[in-house]
Amino acid sequence: MLRTLIKGLFPGLMHRIENESRSWMMQCRKCGHETSVWDYGGMRYRGLGPVYRLGRCRGCHRVSMLRVYQREDSAKR
């Protein structure tokens, strides 16, 4: 819902947030499954937000602390 709001008001900003969110990954500490913050339904922009967040892993389907980190390949751009 927040995404839709931002997209309607600031389409250019939304594009940047999407690109940045896709470069941030969330990794399950239990099984190591990774998904991008964007695919998880979240947003991350300019390094704001928690480094760890509690969530349900899409790999093992358990609630776990998911480590949020930026992919190295995108950090170099």
Ligand SMILES: [Zn+2]
């Ligand atoms: Zn997992």
